[in-house]
Amino acid sequence: MTMPTTAPHALSDVTASGSTLRRFLHGLPGVDAVGLEARAASLGTRSIKTTAKAYAIDLAISMVDLTTLEGADTPGKVRALGAKAVHPDPTDRTTPATAAVCVYPDMVATAKQAVAGSTVKVASVATAFPAGRAPIAVKLADVREAVAAGADEIDMVIDRGAFLAGDYLKVYDEITAVKEACGTSARLKVIFETGELSTYDNIRRASWLGMLAGADFIKTSTGKVAVNATPANTLLMLEAVRDFRAQTGVQVGVKPAGGIRTTKDAIKFLVLVNETAGEDWLDNHWFRFGASSLLNDLLMQRQKLATGRYSGPDYVTVD
Numbered sequence: 001m002t003m004p005t006t007a008p009h010a011l012s013d014v015t016a017s018g019s020t021l022r023r024f025l026h027g028l029p030g031v032d033a034v035g036l037e038a039r040a041a042s043l044g045t046r047s048i049k050t051t052a053k054a055y056a057i058d059l060a061i062s063m064v065d066l067t068t069l070e071g072a073d074t075p076g077k078v079r080a081l082g083a084k085a086v087h088p089d090p091t092d093r094t095t096p097a098t099a100a101v102c103v104y105p106d107m108v109a110t111a112k113q114a115v116a117g118s119t120v121k122v123a124s125v126a127t128a129f130p131a132g133r134a135p136i137a138v139k140l141a142d143v144r145e146a147v148a149a150g151a152d153e154i155d156m157v158i159d160r161g162a163f164l165a166g167d168y169l170k171v172y173d174e175i176t177a178v179k180e181a182c183g184t185s186a187r188l189k190v191i192f193e194t195g196e197l198s199t200y201d202n203i204r205r206a207s208w209l210g211m212l213a214g215a216d217f218i219k220t221s222t223g224k225v226a227v228n229a230t231p232a233n234t235l236l237m238l239e240a241v242r243d244f245r246a247q248t249g250v251q252v253g254v255k256p257a258g259g260i261r262t263t264k265d266a267i268k269f270l271v272l273v274n275e276t277a278g279e280d281w282l283d284n285h286w287f288r289f290g291a292s293s294l295l296n297d298l299l300m301q302r303q304k305l306a307t308g309r310y311s312g313p314d315y316v317t318v319d
Contacts, residue, residue: 014212015169015172015212015213017169018167018168018169021168021169021172021209021212022166022168024208025168025205025208025209026205028201028204028205028208030201031199031200031201031203031204031236033200036200036232036235036236037232039235040230040231040232040234040235040272041231043231043235043268043271043272043275043276044231044268044271044272046268046271048267048271053267053305054302054305056266056267056270057263057267057298057301057302057305058095058096058302059270059282060263060266060267060270060289060294060298061088061095061096061098061295061298061299061302062096062097062098062099062284063098063099063284063287063288063289064098064099064288064289064291064294064295064298065098065099065100065101065102065123065255065257065288065289065290065291066081066084066085066098066100066101066102066291066292066295067101067102067103067223067257067290067291067292068081068101068102068103068292069102069103069104069125069129069130069223069224073103073104073107075107075110078101078103078107078110078111078114079110079113079114081101081103081111081114082101082110082111082113082114082115082120083114084098084295085097085098085100085101085114085115085118085120086114086115086118086120088295088299089299089302089303092302092303092306095299095302097118097119097120098120098295099120099121099284099288100120100121100122100123100152100153100288101114101115101120101121101122101123102123102124102125102155102290103122103123103124103125104124104125104129105124105125105126105142105145105146105149105151107124108122108124108146108149108150108151109149109150112149112150112151121152121153122150122151122152122153123151123152123153123154123155123189124146124149124151124153124154124155125154125155125156125157125222126139126142126143126146126154126155126156126178127139127142127143127156127157127174127178128142128157129155129156129157129191129222130157130193130222130224130225131157132157132158132159132160133159133161136174136177139156139174139178140177140178140181143156143178143181143182144181146186147181147182147183147185147186151186152185152186152187153186153187153188153189154178154182154186154187154188154189155189155191155219156175156178156188156189156190156191157191157193157222158171158174158175158190158191158192158193158206158210159171159174160192160193160196160197162174163197163202163206163209164196164197164198164202168205168209171209171213172209172212172213175188175190175209175210175213175214175215176213176214179213179214179215187216187217188214188215188216188217189215189216189217189218189219189253189255189288190210190213190215190217190218190219191219191220191221191222191257192206192207192210192218192219192220192221193220193221193222193225194206194220194221194227194228194229194230194233195221195225195226195227195228196225200232200233200236203233203236203237204236204240206218207236207237207240207241208240208244210252211240211241211244211250211252215252216252216253217252217253217254217255217288218237218240218241218252218253218254218255219254219255219256219257219290220233220234220237220255220256220257220258220290221256221257221258221259221290222257222258223257223258223259223290224258225258228256228257228258228259229256229257229258229259229260229269229290230259231268231269231272233256234254234256234269234272235272235276237254237256238254238272238273238276238277238281239276239277241253241254241277241281242276242277242278251280251281251286253281253285253286253287253288254273254277254281254286254287254288255287255288255289255290256269256289256290257289257290257291258290260289260290260291260294261291261293261294261297262294262297263294263297263298263300263301265294266289266294266298269289270282273287
């Protein structure tokens with residue numbers, strides 16, 4: 001498939017005005033929904049066994065953003081989550097740590113203390129998560145407070161209302177402003193809430209818009225709506241980051257979030273990554289799972305491979 005040609009020196013031209021940005025985004029090839037879903041389903045049938053499965057499980061564990069985003073979150077719950085992220089299976093210290101813990105901004109300092117001395121990052125949702133309905137000044141204050149508290153990563157939500165109304169430049173400007181507020185210390189994940197974008201064409205446009213604005217990651221969902229990450233929408237985003245790097249030299253990560261609960265699901269997504277974007281994305285610097293319950297199933301399956309049997313229901317903590 002031929003994509004519009006862009007290069008780093010041409011990006012300023014693409015985003016010079018609302019009309020040029022709209023022309024670029026609407027010039028992207030339309031998505032063949034039937035073909036996209038068929039390919040995603042086909043890749044999901046790949047059989048991964050024995051040694052390869054053990055490798056895939058450890059890789060998936062290392063890619064988890066262990067998440068708690070509830071109104072009832074307490075410092076104790078966040079500390080427990082941080083401890084689990086650092087040592088997911090206290091009985092087996094060969095188990096890799098997760099990539100990050102993801103919390104609300106007011107819990108960043110607590111999470112930072114809980115994972116101190118480890119490789120685990122602290123991610124914070126911001127910009128009036130999950131709806132994104134707040135003035136830009138409030139959104140930027142949200143980001144700056146999280147970064148000041150020690151957040152290594154910011155997961156922002158786009159203004160879906162502006163995007164769906166065709167005001168792409170407003171969305172672009174908000175992303176670039178949030179990117180600036182992240183400074184040099186925090187990577188930016190841009191959440192599209194794909195379940196609210198309605199069409200695959202919109203998901204492709206949002207992917208390119210986020211990358212043009214400087215996203216370090218593009219992310220499917222908040223996990224707070226009915227339709228979250230799916231193999232098809234993640235495949236589409238993987239195609240976007242692959243094509244973006246081919247044309248600009250800039251690599252951007254992908255994070256499917258919401259609804260990925262089992263080891264079988266996670267391995268299907270890893271196959272999508274390998275077969276679509278390639279091995280360069282098979283690393284937690286470039287691919288993440290936004291999840292809470294997924295880790296427990298990964299640990300159960302890991303223990304099954306090691307011992308030949310499943311443990312009892314108290315083998316893993318209930319998040």
